[in-house]
Amino acid sequence: METNPAYTSLVAVGDSFTEGMSDLLPDGSYRGWADLLAARMAARTPGFRYANLAVRGKLIGQIVEEQVGVAAAMGADVITLVGGLNDTLRPKCDMGRVKGLLTEAVERLAPSCKQLVLMRSPGRQGPVLERFRPRMEELFACIDELAERHGALVVDLYGAPSLGDPRLWDVDRLHLTAEGHRRVAEAVWQALGHEAEDPEWHAPLPTAVPPSWTARRIADLRFTRQHLLPWIGRRLTGRSSGDGRPPKRAELLPYEAPGA
Template sequence: MEMNAHYTSFVAVGDSFTEGMSDGLPDGSYRGWADLLAARLTALAPGFRYANLAVRGKLIGQIAGEQCGPAAAMRADLVTLVGGLNDVLRPKCDVERVCAQLADAAGQLAQGGGRLVLMRSPGREGPVLEPFRPRMERLFAEIDTLAARHGAVVVDLYASRALADPRLWADDRLHLNAEGHRRVAEAVWQALGLPAESDWDAPLPAAAAPGWGARRVADLRFAREHLVPWIGRRLTGRSSGDGRPAKRPELLPYEG
């Protein structure tokens, strides 16, 4: 697909992945792949504008209902949509309904007229995601259908061997760390037809696996700090994004 390498504006919609968790900054906020991509695009186009409407914990129906209309109205040159994973990782999920809501979101964004980018989210190695992989793969098949319908770019992070490496994930085992986000930004950059600066899917250097004791300590810390609070939110119907505003709600010049 031939790409137009000149972008003057970018709006990102989605959940925690696009908000930037867990690429933490010293002030406690998050950066993430979308901010990194905006910074690089700014260097190509003075006055480049960027908005990021993503909010952690959002389901795809919320993304479609709350973010996509405002994003389309911004009529940015470039728009990214990543969502649905929070839905399919829930114990009960109507995958076909999720796919329909994703189609609604993509349809709204396509009306904005900019280049639409969709992604197959990365999947970490290990047992945590295994029960959910059939749902994820059904969602990703829908992405191919939507890309063909709207002429969208698909960035396939799910097929990446490097991004499956646990060393590119944060302690919560659900979000990429800073190096993981850097690689995603490079993957999107290249998918837009821009010149590669690195091999985003290069494997990490070989390293000795942690011992049994270290793994058990990490498992206990993960359960205490991340898994138990996550289960508590599910049981009480709460979300980590409740009451949280978008990180960059307006399409304004970006100064990273």
């Protein structure tokens, strides 16, 4: 059952997760959960408007500096904010600063919209998650506290068994597949009070035969060559994958489906 009034606009704020990597479209652009959510909302509300300010690689300080003020000024009904996870994955991370910037973002965005949506980001099971789990959980505790204080919704993707499954993650091991993004869109859709289209989005995937040792090693080599080494190179040179890249949808305009 739908419990909330119809929302007429959505602004998405964040990094690559909200930009939509790795939900690749035929034209080479990315779709992602925010676009999928906007499409659903637009189907119910004529004239629905959507902006997506997310840019891959952005740290929480950059999100606050470049996106938060713009989003707040748009006066949208719904704003989604997902940020800080890129910071937790850096070797040197000042969690006090990260939480302070996230607090600033929430304090600026919450009064500017009807509903602010925050998320406990998903994490792919494996050694990387285990290494950074304490920082991530510290970040999520801050998100829960801010949501309670400012009346924001929290979508718990971190606690969803399906989104921890490696099969829902791209070969770069950092971004969800198209199916993963679909499940995130469903989770936010339900959090906003709409009737579930997939009540089991969070449920574990069916058991599958694990890949062989050889297949795993080939996948590890491919990951290292195509994704890990370039990522390390950017860190060493102070570059980001989002340098010079504009927001995905910089203006709050009526939503049109790709190819429309």
